[in-house]
Amino acid sequence: MPYNFSKIEKYWTKVWDENNTFKTKEDSSKEKFYQLEMFPYPSGKLHMGHVRNYSMGDVVARFKKMRGFNVLHPMGFDAFGLPAENAAIKHGVHPDKWTNENIKEMKNQFKEIGLSYDWDREVSTCHQDYYKWTQWLFLKFYEKGLAYKKNYAVNWCPSCETVLANEQVVNGLCERCDSSVTKKELDQWYFKITDYAQRLLDDIDKLDGWPDKVKVMQKNWIGRSEGAHVQFKIADSDKALKVFTTRPDTIFGATYMVLAPEHPYVKELVAGLEQEDEVNAFREKMNHLSEIDRTSTEAPKEGIFIGRYAINPLTNKQIPIYIANYVLIDYGTGAVMAVPAHDQRDFEFAKKYGIEITRVISSDDNRELEEAYTGDGVMVNSGDYNGMKASNAKKQIIDRLQEQGIGEKTINFRLRDWLISRQRFWGTPIPMIYCEDCGVVPVPEKDLPVLHPKTVDFTGKGGSPLESCSEFINTTCPKCGKPAKRESDTMDTFVDSSWYFLRYTDANNNKEIFDKEKAKYWMKVDQYIGGVEHAILHLLYARFFTKFMYDIGISPVDEPVENLLTQGMVLKDGAKMSKSKGNDVSPKEIIANYGVDTARLFVQFAAPPVRDLEWSDQGVEGCYRFLNRVYRLVEEMESRYTKNRELDMSKLDSIDKDMRYTINSVIKKVTIDIGERFSFNTAISSIMTLVNETYKYKEKENNEEVRNILLSHAIDAILITLAPFTPFITEELWHRIGNDESIHEQKWLEYDESAIVKDTVNVVLQVNGKVRDKIEVPSSIEKDELEKIALQSEKIAKFTEGKNIVKVIVIPKKLVNIVVK
Secondary structure, three states: OOOOHHHHHHHHHHHHHHOOOOOOOOOOOOOEEEEEEOOOOOOOOOOHHHHHHHHHHHHHHHHHHHOOOEEEOOOOEOOOOHHHHHHHHHHOOOHHHHHHHHHHHHHHHHHHOOOOOOHHHOOEOOOHHHHHHHHHHHHHHHHOOOEEEEEEEEEEEOOOOEEEOHHHEEOOEEOOOOOEOEEEEEEEEEEOHHHHHHHHHHHHHHOOEOOHHHHHHHHHHHOEEEEEEEEEEEOOOOOEEEEEEOOHHHHHHOOEEEEOOOOOOHHHHHOOOOOHHHHHHHHHHHHOOOHHHHHOOOOOOOEEEEEEEEEOOOOOOEEEEEEEOOOOOOOOOOEEEEOOOOOHHHHHHHHHHOOOOOOOEEOOOOOOOOOOOOOOOEEOOOHHHOOOEHHHHHHHHHHHHHHOOOEEEEEEEOOOOEEOEEOOOOOOEOOEEEEOOOEEEEOOHHHOOOOOOOOOOOOOOOOOHHHHOHHHHEEEOOOOOOEEEEOOOEEOHHHHOOOHHHHHHHOOOOOOOOOHHHHHHHOOEOEEEEOHHHOOOHHHHHHHHHHHHHHOOOOOOOOOEOEEEEOOOEEEOOEEOOOOOOOOOOHHHHHHHHOHHHHHHHHHHOOOOOOOEEOOHHHHHHHHHHHHHHHHHHHHHOOOOOOOOOOOHHHOOHHHHHHHHHHHHHHHHHHHHHHHHOOHHHHHHHHHHHHHHHHHHOOOOOOHHHHHHHHHHHHHHHHHHHOOOOHHHHHHHHHHOOOOOOHHHOOOOOOOHHHHOOOEEEEEEEEOOEEEEEEEEEOOOOHHHHHHHHHOOHHHHHHHOOOOEEEEEEEOOOEEEEEEO
């Protein structure tokens, strides 16, 4: 009869909750371990990806606690965001109510699946005791000149009616609603992350415990390039176009200029020209295309001559100015010197529009160009630099530009400043006030937090409801006391999640953001687990915030995370589980039919943590059968289980020694697989082997006293090594065999190295590399003796008789290879 998992799980959930079993305090006498999984958005329901991700972290937390560490394992909710606002529009319920109901539901689900969280440290980013400090951090950024406002062409989702960061535009679509993204001019708040670009790049080398894939993604996103800023004067104008180039050696080949359609000079330059209407129509067309659509390598290069010319600073020739789809205003300066002979995009554009192509770097063949030549070579058509190697000419050309005051050596980054303004209600209000007399005024710290109003109309149109809420928007200037207006934008939710790991160290502090000494004890996060999709969003922003907080003296570390694991997805039928695809599996259903422990065991056993997991109903059933075997084994052993563990080694026969070997080798493997390799699936496989061997051993007829002691050892090993994976069944069985304390408070088992050394070993015998026999010999046998025994083998003799033995290769404890002719 199957074990009653439902009764067991409900009972122990209640016990752990009532006893506050997983509460953590600072303890300087113990080595700390900070285990953290990325906190979820409170959607209200857990999916199988949640179960896998969070039980993965729970395995580590429970294992480390049993290894003697003081473990911090907190949880909270990344609770601001658009879904709550959409629910308010659809159902007429305040986002606060909707969100808190979902938090309550998800918190109960977390407890039901046995996650060892210290709920006394819970943080929710939408609660005022948290976002007060998010607002406080904004003010600190503002004080240091790292928060600023400017008018800019931004990504705009017309459906969500909000601004999106570049990272939130996926294939030209809003990541939230899949609507096409356009451009819109708005006054926006930014964080000056570019001031930290070099440090963020340099310190990637400190991240030894991070996956190489994530580090490469961050390096590419930061995108450091060395080159020069060069001024191209505009003919018949007092203005000049500033460009950044990594190839100053190709300036002689610049035959046209390209501006981003959004470039601020364009409108002025075309005013009154015959091209004006055509240029403005092209600009409007570009306004409805995403950056992906415009810059994709597959996208056709489109542009238009604006009727004006620039002057090449080295050739003094006039070159036409175009606007084109492939130049973006927010990368570089929004102006590009086009060198079609040596840049493929410029080459394609020049061919399409009949623009001059001047080769300035020669290749070996010097045939007519069929595509841009981007390699190194010798300078040609370059005045005084002809005949020089192009790589050597770069420095001399930069020096010349600097002497003439029209250029300078510089470093450019792909990374843009972080746009944090959102035209939404359900986000952290930006703590700024606008006064007609005093201008932009920060909210005084004593007046934080700036709270959300409780009575708001959610129509879904016309921008943020905060704009039309007089209760919120109307205030007084803290400087002069006159009527003023609040900022109606709220912060990007990535701001909220950029520092939450520090708040966990002192989550209930209402006097300061956190106690520095507590943060010093717990930080860094020792193991962080989450999806690789956060590599250039959350993880980069978290590093930026940590460095800033370190600089202002409140964070004890300048990097937040020591070790990072990016887990794979849960798939079914080869695709990511999704309700829309009809291939999702409800954790509730699996738990109802098989129990929490089975669900937890399967998602850790079916694939290594970093790999995608393919769902298998048969695999779930297999895990369920295994746990029933464990339950029956302990039931059967209950009467034979003994606390006496003194083994008389002289009484052990070969069967006992083999069992002792199995117990200790499994303990060793599970210890290494969890603690060093993150190989949970192989750890579970080893435990399954131990269960099988224990079933066999208990039926052997040998010394009963020895057998019961070894069986008791085996039961301990099975339950303790299985406990991090399946906390409920192991807790129940641990108490069944007479223990009073929780199994999760037990010390992890140490393995006996001497037990893993076998008295005998199996050695393979080969003739000319082919296996001809296997023999069992003492593990301490000398090479000469092993060779002698091998040559005496009857099976070997059949293949060596009458032949000349050329040499004998002996690898102790493994094989003997006899080479004959």
